[in-house]
Amino acid sequence: MLSVEKQVLQVQAATKGSLKEAAKGRLARQSPKVSLASAAAAHSRLNRRNNAKQTQVKKRQSLVSATRFRRGRRRASNSGHRPTHEDVNTRSIVSVLAQSTDGAAEEDAQSGLWKLRAERFKTSLQFIALPYKQPYAALDACKVADYVVFVLSPNVEVDVWGDTLLRTLQAQGLPDVITVIASDAPMEPKDKPGIMKSLLSFMQYFVPSQSRVFDLHSSSDALNAVRALCEGKPSDVKWREGRTWVLGEKVCWEDGTLSVTGVVRGAALSANRLMHLPNYGDFQISKVHFVCSVAAAFKIGCGGMDVESTLLAEPDVLDADSLVSSNDPDDLANEQTWPTEEEMRAAQNGGDIHEAIPDAKKGTTPKTVRKIPKGMSEYQAAWIIDESDEDDGAGDAEDREDAEMDEEEMVEVPIRGDDAEMETDSKRSVAFQDLDVEEEDRQLASWRNRKREEEDDVAFPDEIDTPLDVPARTRFQRYRGLRSFRTSPWDPYETLPRDYARIFQFEDFKRTERAVKRRAEDESGVEPGVRVTVYLEDVPREAAQQVPGLPFITFGLLQHEHKKTVLNFTVQRNTEYDGSVRTPYSHTRGGGKGPNNVHKFERYLHHGVTNVATVYGPVVYGKQPCLLLRETEDPLSPALVAMGSFLHPDTTRVIAKRIILTGHPFKIHKKTATIRYMFFNSGDIEYFKPIQLHTKYGRTGHMRESLGTHGYFKAHFDGPINQMDTVCMSLYKRVYPKWSETWKQGQASGSSDAMEE
Template sequence: MQNNPKPKNARPSSQRLESLMVSMVHHELSRSSLLQQMLMPATLAERFKTSLQFTNIPYGNMYAALDACKAADYVVLALSSTVEVDNWGDVLLRTLQAQGLPDVVTVMASNPSLDVKSRTGIQKSLLSFIQYFVPSQNRIFDLHASSDRLNALRALSEGRPGEVRWREGRSWILGENVDWRDGNLLVTGVVRGSSLSANRLVHIPDFGDFQISKIVSAPLPKQSKGGIGMELPSLLAEPDSSSADSLVSANDPDDMANEQTWPTEEEMQGPGHITYGDDGLPAAIKGTTPKVVRRIPKGMSEYQASWIVDESEDEGGEEEDDGEDKNVATEEDEEMVDLHDDEMESEARKSVTFQDLDVEEEEKQFQSWRNRGREEQDDLTFPDEIDTPQDVPAQTRFQRYRGMRSFRTSPWDAYENLPRDYARVFQFEDYKRTERGVRRRAEQELGCVDPGVRVTVYIRAPQEVMRLGNKASFVIFALLQHEHKKSVLNFTIQRNTEYDETVKSKDPLVLCVGPRRLRVNPVYSQHTRGGGKGANNVHKFERFLRHGVTNVATVYGPVIFGKQPCVLLRETSDPQAPHLVATGTFLNPDTTRVIAKRIILSGHPFKVHKKTATIRYMFFNSDDIQYFKPIQLHTKHGRTGHIRESLGTHGYFKAYFDGPINQMDTVCMSLYKRVYPKWSELWKEPQGQLTVDSDAMEE
């Protein structure tokens, strides 16, 4: 909160009185004369040569309290000596603490029935309570004592309000008088904070952004010997059509410009045409692929031989005992050779044979495996595991997913397959440089109204806004250049420790940031250590917002300059009693941040022989195995491998790993897809009770 700065050539005198805006949030009204004076709109403290402008916030009006405390120089918290602060008061204090409080003066309502001993104990208890939310508080003023009443006024009149970081370089006006005339909303008040420009937009909470028509002076009546005189208002500023901000907040997508074309069959078979095999991989040039000699028992067919684990695969390139070469480059295809009778028995012991089960037995074993109990630790270590559906092919169910060799380093094109909403947002080439330029131009702009001047601002707003004039506080906030444009916003947030309900990604919440309140469906992702982007700016999607972990919430919203605090609220049946879900700070407007949702398909090692194993229950048909064959496998015990070939008709496949695996291990395949938030809307205070569908919220 700031004092109204004086002109440099002015000297303090009894005729020039500073004006301080003080917001009062009272827990219990008192009959003391001081508190009665504080509840009046304006109070003249003649002893301290200061006029105090009070804004009274009744207990139970959440959003009026938030708006008033954003614009106040001081916040007076009036606590009761007999009634404890309820849950609503606790949520309000936590929310005010998160959004940024100016200097706070805490008073205890007068209660003549208390004796001196009880009064001292209650003061200590209230001080301990308020220091949890405002650590800078060192005393509580008892309005029953005359000395404390005087000291409370002295603290408000002679103190210098501290700075609130997010308000630096911004201006705002508390509406003393609000009227509507000839298509314009007239707001009269004192310019506070920084200089007010007619070229910039102003934000009215719960209604949106509007343009300024003009700014005229609004001097106070003067006392003279002949009576009360009135100085005529004069024009102070008008918008410049060449530099005034427009109300355009989003781009108009050009569907034809974003249309994607595919190459024709003739273009694909042009020069350098590549032939692909059945597995989707480029076929090798004829004569360059060596022939592999597979040693099988005599009389075994090629289909039966596919289930045999090759000794060459198990040994990983080591020399065999008999000294024979594993690969013989003679023909392109695989050659089947018979073994002598004396070798069949020894090879059978090294082989893993397979018997294809019937459908009923396969389903019985699968359900027995799927219903196995999983410990809590496994669920925390692998929270993204899902079961592959049996009725839908995996390549259809997971067609939007892709495999990544390394989540942290593998490249991901940030402009690939973007949704339509991305065509509507604005992107910064260099956000930090743009912010510096915006603030520099705001300081150097001519024709602005200095802070401390009483003005009437003509705003091009509908008459509907007039209904806000009867509220406890009517505040308009000036925006910086470009702060009306929509982009992709990222916030670092942490859950409220007192809120225990489940918070999922894309749950509807109310985002309070700066002067705005937006209805959003944020998407949560991991926060990279140090706040950087990492090697590829890919960040893991989080299904839930958990306690004790710093996450990044991504939403669509108007551009923000500066490290502004944010608050996430969840609406309840009472519009003025939301739940505080999370608090945090604005991070950046990064449209290239890739939020990748991970799913893990798990399979069971059915047969194991050293580094090779037969895996089941990850897929249920051979087509899916061929489709996902290029993607790397991993196990819960740290082994990595890949699919060699499909086996049978029930989705079994042979896999080879970088080391011996255990049959009690679990084979996993990680798949990723990019996720996006939903388009945000301006939050408007409901008129009456709000009904929240808990079932829909869970969905």
């Protein structure tokens, strides 16, 4: 025993080097039974840990499986069925899809939603079956759907309403699309390939990503359609990013409070932000409650009833958005004040109450030196107009030659009555004789026998006729002349209308947009996938009267999106629309903002031209889609006029309406011509004399003097003009949009003139 103990002590005291030397390269061999047993024990411990973890995760997921979405693949998804023609029954489509998965679809009578539990794919589907000719309901349903199922018929072609619906949804932005074919009887085997190919080509025109269509008469195609809905990962629409929406499953109204029960979708729901109800406006949130789903209610023994268990969110009084959408302008702030009695007495005495302005001393006032012809008195010379500033080359040889020829052509003509006058007081005067009234009216009617419709607006844009009964200086007193439309300065804050005092203006809109979106991402709220009841305050009772079969949708707004400002949208006309489209559009030649931010107002929206539509409306962020619809005789079939997207809320954008007054060259002598039909009295000629003239062939000039009493005048140009040319004068004034109102379905459309002066 001693030796054994010693050996043990020696072994325990041995170093690694001594043990290695004693082993002589030999390795200790372990029993295979011992190694397998230790490995099995370790593996068993890992299995137990993994099994416990998986059980814990499974239990956790089972509690929230009916109320939350998994990242990536959806636990439940919304799909909208849209018929493209009358020969389609959307309710039967849901039944066919349910039968392909050996399940049954249940319809909620109040919300009109069909719920399908696809046990084979472990997924639940929620269908919004839309009836025929419900365009606005289709637009709202498409905003909240994960998939859109278009139903086509192999026997009936897509009608005009279906084509307009497809174009409208395409312009708004479509999520993933699945196309199915449904009919009462299956297609003939020999005709089926051609029909399938034709319908696929038709859908690819609107949705290029479509690769196939499903025939619901084939059980395999019906199953594949359900598989695409259940196993696919729906792509989100770009403009929906960062926004919240709730599809109402249950809607109740009591004492002005509207409660909407549904699943939060999109971004997190914040109780501090406003909610938008289509057709009724924006409303504040009073509280948000968590609601158990039907499946969860059965598990806890509530008989499948909705149970509100927890208060999830309430608005913060200091941070909640208000319902103030516009400012209240102070009319007294801009009121003109009347002078006091002291100021009026001082003005009558020719002085000022503060400091009298002394008269100028003799010899201090500069005299204007003017050249006058020989033999002309100072009184006669006072009526000569100094045109040295207007004519750059008035002293050249060619102009002197024109002046000499004008003198040679001057003859004395007897005056008939008071209707004619002859100006022979100076060498620059011209002998002129008016036509009689009948001949003047006949020639004017012949000149004005031109159309001014939309088809001629391209050839003769902005041309109007000067009125005969109203002086032009009165009719066009709000217009101004611009030397250059592109570079001439225009103060954007000059004589603004009262509506501009009601709107909000951003110092830097892009910076504000980034700050709002960053705050929305960091702000705490109800996460997507949670089934809640949202309570909205001060909602009218008719908002709760949900139409059976149509979706009830609420959208969450970002900060400031309730406030009114000036919105600009880029729009392009629908190629399939043939009617005339007037106002409120502007166009920038060459694109861009330009040095003075002045843009030309367009009377008509032409094909192939991208214009900018300007309206008063609530603030929006991002590239939101814009649809311009026009009501027709059928209120359920509006016409798609144009589509586009949001540009910016620029309140300094000047929209200038241009008019062109045209005149006819009556007599021409090289660079000098007698013009008629632009004005009809000498007072208008003197009023518009400083404005530059131009011709359609590119000449520019100015008015020199009035001739006769019918509005004829003499004009000088920078080069010889043609008898077939037309003399034009461009006048401009700023126009503004009319104040907008919330549109409701079925409301009569207003005037087509959406701009005011």
